[in-house]
Amino acid sequence: MTTLEFVNVSKRYRVRGASTMLALDDVSFTLHDRETIALVGQSGSGKSTIAKILTQLETPTSGEVLLNGKPIPRHGRGLRSYRQTLRMIFQDPFASLNPYHSIRYHIERPLRLDNVVPQNETETEVRRLLERVRLDADAVIDRRPHELSGGQRQRVAIARALASRPSLLIADEPVSMLDVSIRLGVLHLLADLQREEGLGVLYITHDLATARHFSDQIMVLHQGRVVEHGPADDVILNPQHEYTRELRSASPDPEKHFATASTRPQGGVA
Amino acid sequence: MKIPVRFIASRSAFYLFTAWAAITINFFLPRMMAGDPVTAYMQRNAGQISPEAERSLRILFGLDQNTSVWEQYTGYWQLLFSGDLGRSFSNGLAPVGDIISSALPWTLGLVGIATIVSFVLGTATGALIGWRRGSKADVIVPISTFFSTVPYFWLGLIAIAVFSSTLGWFPASHAYDKGSSPVFTADFIGQVIAHGALPAITIVIASLGGWILGMRNMMLTVLDEDYITVAQAKGLPNRRVLWHYAARNAMLPQLSSFALSIGFIVGGTIVMEMVFSYPGIGKLLLDATNAKDYPLMQGVFLIITLAVLCANVLADVAYAILDPRTRQTEA
């Protein structure tokens, strides 16, 4: 059983000398393994600040981030085990893999660093992980990132994240840079892995539709505050907060559009 | 054009601090030098030094055993503010300030003009080459780069051998004909131009390549930006897109390299003035070093430091005027 908790976390940035900007304002939530929470917000909402705090690029101004009830250690073995428990998948599969190294190297590294399997089983484990993300291990293992498509690269990034057998996964806009026709495939893969491996997933996104279908709960972040948090269907189908309603009506919804506009005014924009 | 006060204040504070640090280092350096050529000089020339010259030398070099370092330091600042940089050993104890002020205009005039010409010419050429990427104009890049990789003293000597000794087009050395003295006459100005042409041209040729290459590469980056496509889609004439949109943005990093290169220009000046026996600051420093003329060296260092600072201030101001973003983000 693994839990990640944000307890009253605030983050204040200094901007130009005197003034400050509150990027996160008293954010609290709990992520358990075996559940998916979508963190929905537009640019500037503070969702990337949360990702930065989780990757320890930033520290909260106030409040605490707890893993299994304990603060995250800043260094040493504790930090290493935190990083092994919680893994990230980034938005840009072109930037998150090193162009000079083969796919094998990318996945071997966390295996060796965290001593996940005995030395002589490394190769088997690399292949198993690649198959796990539905890549043809023989075809990709000796390739370099630039020889793969964007979708394949993101799968490699997922395999790498899985290598240390984490219990939590932070997926920061994992598909927004991929071609639309392969996005769902990658999301399906993440959903399957989540279920089969019992992972806790924090799915950070701007897209309400995938958030709804992919997650158990949705948290809506607006100007650093969680304005709404609840079961996915409730938040989308029956939004309580004004901002969530605004977001919902701004998101394209052709189904509703064609259902209501039987005789469509010429070129009307809702 | 609005430039926030806070931006100006923070930049000024930065430069004032740098100037203070440079002057203070200049104060401590002679005090840290091993051996003491100054005392030796004083003993050799005992009796010939006027009391106030002796006092200023003592303060400048920290030889006054009776005063604390702090008193020496404040005395040093007083001397600086009254324009007294001490006396030069190798020039019959003439005031260092006078010697420097007779050499400085030559260097500033020649190297300053040559550097600005090179910067403007190189940047404009680089902009044009970048704009017409893939055209025949591209050959300029390797040629100009070749000249900037050639060691400067060698380039200078070849230039003298060809254009001065063999062809006789330009005088080989000095700033004006022997026997003339600096007066404002057409004849004298003609001499100055004739003597300055060869060193100036060699400086331009040697430094042009860097500006061309830097600007060309930046142009290639900038030309891929959306705002260039928008400018073209707006139906602006190519000339306007080139200068107002592309070159305007591409030259910003050039200004930073300009500020950075000022230090190297000082080094280049010394070699140039040596090769062409040009009576500027570089030659002065060289002569002072050979003669172990510490007061003069100290004075030249100070002036060079201040000149580099001033040039940096100018580059900074130009950058702030040309790039509105710096005014905001760095303030």
Added chain:
Amino acid sequence: MPDPLLTVHDFSIVYDVDPPVKAVKNVTLELQRGEILGLAGESGCGKTTLAYGLQRLLRAPAVIASGSVTFHDASGVDIDVNALNVEEMRRFRWDKISMVFQGAMNALNPVTTIGAQLDDVFRVHRPDLSRRERRAACEELLELVAVGRERIRSFPHELSGGMRQRVMIAMALALRPQLMVMVMDEPTTALDVLVQREILSQISMLRHEFGFSVIFITHDLPLLLEISDRIAVMRGGEIIELAPAREIWEHPQHEYTKTLLASFPRLTGERGVLVR
């Protein structure tokens, strides 16, 4: 009654490298006056190249390999765009067809004021206007898109993303063009649906007022379904399906169109597009 504004016939664009790559293949389409046409497709399908090609904004090595583009001007004159000389082409641009880019941060020159960038348009296309008239026109445009005339001296970085976007629209409106091409195709800048929606309603409002046609270029098919009259789906440089939005939604013909439609989970529809 058909009233075409732009006729594109057998239009092809080739990247002249070795071996040559066909980026746009024999595209034929007719845009009606006042129509909103959506151009949908994934990255690399040629939709942006096609848009640039219509205005002859291609850069080497891309070249127009075949076909014609005819602009049926409101004055009744038919303009063969490919036959214009350089100067005529320059005058045609923005006056008849203007463009709006989604990445509005990069679409505006970062080192000059937005006023100067608006002014540019009048300076080159309306040389008869005096400095004062140009200034008045720029201020009027900024008011029109609700940015406010006092922003005329602002630099792009001093404005919010939405404001920059509206400045771009003001600029695109400056000469009252008959066609506006909106390139909304950057995955990283498309992350703000509120800004996007605000811009779309602004365009819609202005279109009712000025009656221009719009070509929308994006990979976001659900968005196109809501705002377009007709949608062209592109893949591999070809238009594989062109039909009214409702047709595309209800009876997609091409397999690829179906794939694209299935790629977007329904916001409010039945849960379960993602098998969980």
